[in-house]
Amino acid sequence: MASVEEQDRYFVPQPSRWPMVGAVALFCIGLGAAFAVNGMLLGKLSLALGFLILVFMLVGWFGDVIRENRLGVYLGREDMSFRWGMGWFIFSEVMFFGAFFGALFWVRTVSVPLLGSLDYKMLYPDFEAAWPLSTGPGITQAYQAMEPWGLPALNTLILLSSGATVTWAHWGLLQGQRRQLKLGLFLTVLLGFTFLGLQLHEYGHAFSHLHLTLASGAYGMTFFMLTGFHGLHVLLGSIILFVVWLRSLKGDFDASHHFAFEAASWYWHFVDVVWLLLFIFVYWL
The missing domain is CATH 1.10.287 (Helix Hairpins)
Incomplete structure (x- = not known):
């Protein structure tokens, strides 16, 4: 001490x-x-x-x-600096996704109804003010929207489960249960990479069967930008947790000194919350 x-x-x-x-x-x-x-x-x-x-x-x-x-x-005050730094980093990520969600909400609630109004009917006579967009300038091939039930719902269950396993690992660390810590981290990393594998499969299905791409108008653009950047964050979080798991195997961390684990779990819970919002506003509604 x-x-x-x-x-x-x-x-x-x-x-x-x-x-x-x-x-x-x-x-x-x-x-x-x-x-x-x-x-x-x-x-x-x-x-x-x-x-x-x-x-x-x-x-x-x-x-x-x-x-x-x-x-x-690192004797004490550095820990506070690390916590503030991680807190501001996650805040910047909140603003990052907030911008993309803002673009999605603006398109759906402002731009689409406006372009479908009588004021623009002569300019775009075939435009239908419905979401997801099926016609419009720049869309050269008909596409289908993603369904929420199936892989998206399964991935939601996977990420929610990973949030539970990383919390379980934290409890094990606080109670001195090293086996619980290691197993919980391993399961969290496994679930994270499983999520990524299923998302890649979903993208392949979207490209080949639904003809949904980044060029598929505002719907395709917002779908792939939001889910793609989220997938990148899942990859980053999985790598961070994998490193934390390797460190736990070497005996690092104890009940009073484990900020690296805490920072990784904060980031992972943030990723979980973003996915819940994505599932609701991008896939479901």
């Missing part, structure tokens, strides 16, 4: 190269994306290089933090 004097001190690490490495990675990714949309081979190479550098940076940077934690240099 650190003394009061030690807890008042704040650990300042040595200057790090990782921010510069991350900047190089983002530059390569941005440059590669610009080249790739123009059909240039250099774009794919730059994208691949950028993502490899990004992974290298993440492994190295977080590895440094883990090593510092094991050395016992």
